[in-house]
Amino acid sequence: MPREMHLVGYCCATPTWHNNGSWRHFESDGVDALNPERYETIARILEHGKFDGMFLVDVLTLFDTYAGTFEANLREPGQTWLLEPMQLLSAIARVTKNLGLAATMSTSLYHPYHIARAFATLDHISGGRAGWNVVTSSVDTEAQNFGMDQLPKATERYDRADEVLEAAQGLWNSWDDGALILDRKNGVYADPSKVHYVNYEGKYVKTRGPLTTPRSPQTSPVIMQAGSSERGRQFAGRWAEMIFTLHTDKKNMQDFLADIKGRVSNSGRDPSHCAVLPAVDIVIGETESIAREKADYINSLVSPRLGIAEISNSVGVDLSTYPVDEPLEGLDLKQGPKGILDVILQGAKGKTLWDAGRAWGISQMTPQLIGTPTMIADYMQDYFEANACDGFIVCPSVSPTAYSQFVASVVPLLQKRGIYRKDYTGRTFRENLRS
Numbered sequence: 001m002p003r004e005m006h007l008v009g010y011c012c013a014t015p016t017w018h019n020n021g022s023w024r025h026f027e028s029d030g031v032d033a034l035n036p037e038r039y040e041t042i043a044r045i046l047e048h049g050k051f052d053g054m055f056l057v058d059v060l061t062l063f064d065t066y067a068g069t070f071e072a073n074l075r076e077p078g079q080t081w082l083l084e085p086m087q088l089l090s091a092i093a094r095v096t097k098n099l100g101l102a103a104t105m106s107t108s109l110y111h112p113y114h115i116a117r118a119f120a121t122l123d124h125i126s127g128g129r130a131g132w133n134v135v136t137s138s139v140d141t142e143a144q145n146f147g148m149d150q151l152p153k154a155t156e157r158y159d160r161a162d163e164v165l166e167a168a169q170g171l172w173n174s175w176d177d178g179a180l181i182l183d184r185k186n187g188v189y190a191d192p193s194k195v196h197y198v199n200y201e202g203k204y205v206k207t208r209g210p211l212t213t214p215r216s217p218q219t220s221p222v223i224m225q226a227g228s229s230e231r232g233r234q235f236a237g238r239w240a241e242m243i244f245t246l247h248t249d250k251k252n253m254q255d256f257l258a259d260i261k262g263r264v265s266n267s268g269r270d271p272s273h274c275a276v277l278p279a280v281d282i283v284i285g286e287t288e289s290i291a292r293e294k295a296d297y298i299n300s301l302v303s304p305r306l307g308i309a310e311i312s313n314s315v316g317v318d319l320s321t322y323p324v325d326e327p328l329e330g331l332d333l334k335q336g337p338k339g340i341l342d343v344i345l346q347g348a349k350g351k352t353l354w355d356a357g358r359a360w361g362i363s364q365m366t367p368q369l370i371g372t373p374t375m376i377a378d379y380m381q382d383y384f385e386a387n388a389c390d391g392f393i394v395c396p397s398v399s400p401t402a403y404s405q406f407v408a409s410v411v412p413l414l415q416k417r418g419i420y421r422k423d424y425t426g427r428t429f430r431e432n433l434r435s
């Protein structure tokens with residue numbers, strides 16, 4: 001069968017996604033960010049477009065890196081984290097049938113028993129459609145919400161993440177297939193010989209098991225990851241079934257994909273079982289000039305100051321005291337998560353901090369695809385066929401209209417070209433991802 005691309009809808013339970021001004025757009029559902037129907041509507045659109053999944057971002061702090069206050073992140077809403085993703089996905093599971101449902105959960109701040117139980121439950125509720133975006137968290141204020149003064153260093157966080165995955169895998173497998181007998185006549189509900197203690201003991205994590213939730217349809221959720229540091233890639237090679245990235249340039253993406261596939265293979269796994277998906281922001285118009293006009297309008301709503309605050313959050317450095325009119329690469333930005341910093345610098349060469357704030361506010365340095373449906377399909381096909389990616393994380397410039405326009409106009413073109421599924425063939429998230 002010819003290789004087909006995979007699509008995942010990027011979603012935040014917040015007023016905006018990447019574009020920090022888009023909630024002000026007349027088509028935006030951003031003011032409805034607390035209403036579960038908003039997310040159910042998006043999920044239905046994505047499922048109509050045969051997307052592999054929908055992915056919900058999460059961060060466990062109200063950011064106040066910029067100027068030591070959360071004022072900049074609240075007065076104008078950036079990705080101001082609101083709803084807890086797992087509970088939201090449970091609601092979405094009830095109004096969808098095929099769409100993979102993935103949420104972020106931190107290995108540094110949640111215990112593997114909690115993680116394993118939550119995802120096993122979502123997998124049951126959704127009939128095998130759960131996905132876990134594994135993050136190690138990156139900001140000390142997240143740790144402070146969980147009783148710690150600061151996060152451990154990145155390498156230690158990944159060492160712990162390895163253990164959390166090992167422990168969670170043990171818990172998910174603590175119920176054998178066929179443990180549930182459900183024999184009313186003889187009064188036997190489950191076979192105790194098919195349920196096992198785990199007794200996992202690592203350096204950071206310890207759990208006894210068994211899980212209180214029986215084995216779920218997929219056994220374990222689809223493991224997703226977005227680390228781009230050396231240690232992050234090493235972790236991905238061992239565990240990730242889907243990797244998303246912010247790389248902008250085709251050659252960079254080809255190198256990244258080749259590197260990741262090599263690591264997956266070195267871990268004894270099939271490289272085709274790990275999909276590499278870069279994020280793209282979409283603005284669609286009937287003609288190229290209409291699309292550009294639309295993008296200009298959407299981008300005019302952006303707040304560069306909030307963009308700088310958002311960079312501060314991502315890098316973990318208060319940029320409020322830096323001069324806004326000097327080139328970014330001249331500034332000393334050595335702290336913060338390496339992957340994100342690399343991406344900021346890659347997309348911001350020669351730009352001042354104010355320019356970078358505006359660029360970040362527009363799309364968080366994600367390539368903005370502006371054009372007709374054909375132009376967008378051409379770009380996707382080109383990157384896909386050049387082995388720069390296995391598909392895309394689709395980010396709407398304005399939610400939900402960018403999603404619905406994409407599904408109505410770009411998806412049929414990809415299907416006609418034979419590079420995207422016409423229907424779901426798998427029963428579970430993992431089966432669709434591997435088909």
Ligand SMILES: Cc1cc2nc3c(=O)[nH]c(=O)nc-3n(C[C@H](O)[C@H](O)[C@H](O)COP(=O)(O)O)c2cc1C
Nearest residue numbers: 057058104135137226227228229232246337338339
């Ligand atoms: C598309 C994308 C989505 C991400 N989503 C989250 C998220 O929901 N929560 C989070 O804490 N980190 C998120 N991250 C950050 C990554 O988990 C990771 O920490 C970051 O890319 C730095 O990589 P490193 O950990 O290898 O240094 C995301 C990164 C990317 C590129």
